[in-house]
Amino acid sequence: MNTHDTPTRVRSRDCDVLVIGGGPAGSTLATLLARRGRRVTMIEKMHHPRFHIGESLLPANVPLFDDLGVRAEVEAIGMPKWGVEFVSPDHDHRSYLEFGDALDKSQPYAWQVRRADLDEILFRNAAKAGAAALEGHRAREVRFDAEGADVDIDIDDGRRETWRARYVVDASGRDTLLAGQMRSKRRHPDHASSAVFGHFRGARRLEGRLEGNITIFWYPHGWFWFIPLADGTTSIGAVCWPYYLKSRTKPLRDFFMDTIAMCPQLAERLQGAELVDDQVHATGNYSYLGTHCTGERYAMLGDAFAFIDPVFSSGVYLAMQSAYAAVPLVEASLDKAPSSCTVERADFEKFMRAGPREFSWFIFRVTNPTMREFFMAPQNPLRMKEALLTVLAGDIYGSTPYRRPLQAFKTLYWLVSMAHPLRTWRAWSRRRDNIRDLEIAATP
Structure with a gap:
């Protein structure tokens, strides 16, 4: 040879x-x-x-x-990131959470x-x-x-x-x-997600100090991220159940744009925006x-x-x-x-x-109606909101005493879920079926 x-x-x-x-x-x-x-x-x-x-x-x-x-x-x-904006199709208002309101006030921001x-x-x-x-x-x-x-x-x-x-x-x-x-x-075994994403110029951002905040938009098949970057571009990604990505019958760019159209609040922010280099990426169940x-x-x-x-x-x-x-x-x-x-x-x-x-406890429930209500109307009894923000800030390895108020948050979540049994059952049945659909598709 x-x-x-x-x-x-x-x-x-x-x-x-x-x-x-x-x-x-x-x-x-x-x-x-x-x-x-x-x-x-x-x-x-x-x-x-x-x-x-x-x-x-x-x-x-x-x-x-x-x-x-x-x-x-x-x-x-x-780009300085002081917190998170949540946008729900079921609410007329928007919710804003800031890392500076976590239990430890010394880490109020990060970056995109x-x-x-x-x-x-x-x-x-x-x-x-x-x-x-x-x-x-x-x-x-x-x-x-x-x-x-x-x-x-x-x-x-x-x-x-x-x-x-x-x-x-x-x-x-x-x-x-x-x-x-x-x-x-x-x-x-308990989660399945895919994503389609690209970068845009000219996306409408929040104003002033909040410009760099990440925005989470919910839509029928999952959620979108909206991440402003310092060079003026904005990263936009649709996270979805894998079955939805597998349903694509058109070019990826067109599929992505159709998915954005399912979220009117995001589509409004992207009016007049331009997809950078006309590039869209996708990743299967990750x-x-x-x-x-x-x-x-x-x-x-x-x-x-x-x-x-x-x-x-x-x-x-x-x-x-x-x-x-x-x-x-x-x-x-x-x-x-x-x-x-x-x-x-x-x-x-x-x-x-x-x-x-x-x-994962939050990831598995982020599309659940009860969790959505909590994010859209955060309250702080027993310092539960502060504990939630402590986790979202990543402060989970140090000495910050977040576990007891976080357990109170989880307990309240279960109580509210049980108070709305039909809504809770429908949400978890849909999640179970989406994962099962993936398992069936993967079976020879």
């Missing part, structure tokens, strides 16, 4: 930790480990800046940016950002910290043994190499490299969980382990927090026999499930 057609695979690099993926999770971990003197190599299959959806950040991200030393850079590219810009800032910061940060490198297969792992790498100049690492971190996002290789990725996220020589971060839904903008925050949580596990695995790190692994597994679970 011609060697020019099949590049020779050679071993060319050894490191303590190989981080696969140069997004927020991978870049954060690479920075933290490099600061601790570890030999870290981070690879990204593409070249920064590269497009990525997920543009809305949470106030709880801000202390992480401070710790990484990139807050000023993020602020320079960001172009992910291409944010991810590049974090990637370059890892390189400044001492990590080897390489672009155009795609990991294809990981083979573990008692001492570490061999990782096959395809480089975009045509070379193919095998690298050696003592520990491997999968931060490949929705590529879910290790979960796919190990067949540990599972469709989420809700999934892994059966596990650690092994003796590896860990999975952020979306490489699980992703539920973007409604509360938790993706970047959970990814970065997973990197912080992984540091004790990775260092223990490097410093002592990995087989003895059962406590660290158990702690990390617990941490990785806690965040998605906290947000």
Whole structure:
């Protein structure tokens, strides 16, 4: 066989930790480990800046940016986001919630950002910290043994190499490299969502201080996001049940515009607006969980382990927090026999499930009429509104005492739901049937 057609695979690099993926999770971990003197190599299959959806950040991200030393850079590219606007087809008014009303008043805002810009800032910061940060490198297969792992790498100049690492971190996002290789990725049993999205110029935003706020619009098949960006464009996305996306019989752009027309309040904001580059993107059912996220020589971060839904903008925050949580596990695995790190692994597994679970309670109910009423008419008995905003701000890992008032909120939700049994039954039956429809469609 011609060697020019099949590049020779050679071993060319050894490191303590190989981080696969140069997004927020991978870049954060690479920075933290490099600061601790570890030999870290981070690879990204593409070249920064590269497009990525997920543009809305949470106030709880801000202390992480401070710790990484990139807050000023993020602020320079960001649109300040002080809260959330909710728009319902069943209400004549609009509801506004501000992060500054959460239990902890010290984190009142975040930003909306172009992910291409944010991810590049974090990637370059890892390189400044001492990590080897390489672009155009795609990991294809990981083979573990008692001492570490061999990782096959395809480089975009045509070379193919095998690298050696003592520990491997999968931060490949929705590529879910290790979960796919190990067949540990599972469709989420309790949720199913798809999305169609694009960027517009000339969308009508809120005024003044509220201009950068995210808006959530409900419509018959789910909800829309409306995310104003600092460059004047606005990210618009329709999140829907997968069956609705599968019903498409026309070009994606036309389908998207027809979907926007189902939400008159959004359509009004887009009058005269122009779709940037005439581009519309779609993603099928993206809700999934892994059966596990650690092994003796590896860990999975952020979306490489699980992703539920973007409604509360938790993706970047959970990814970065997973990197912080992984540091004790990775260092223990490097410093002592990995087989003895059962406590660290158990702690990390617990941490990785806690965040998605906290947000999921709201995600599963966001289209329910009772939850919609709560968002459209928020009240604060027993500090329930403050606890809700604490979760929406991402302040779920610190010492803020939100759990007792949050439990009161959940109890009230169940009481109101039981007081309207027919409405509640119809909402949950529709949800059940939508998920079942997907299961039927996936059956051979």
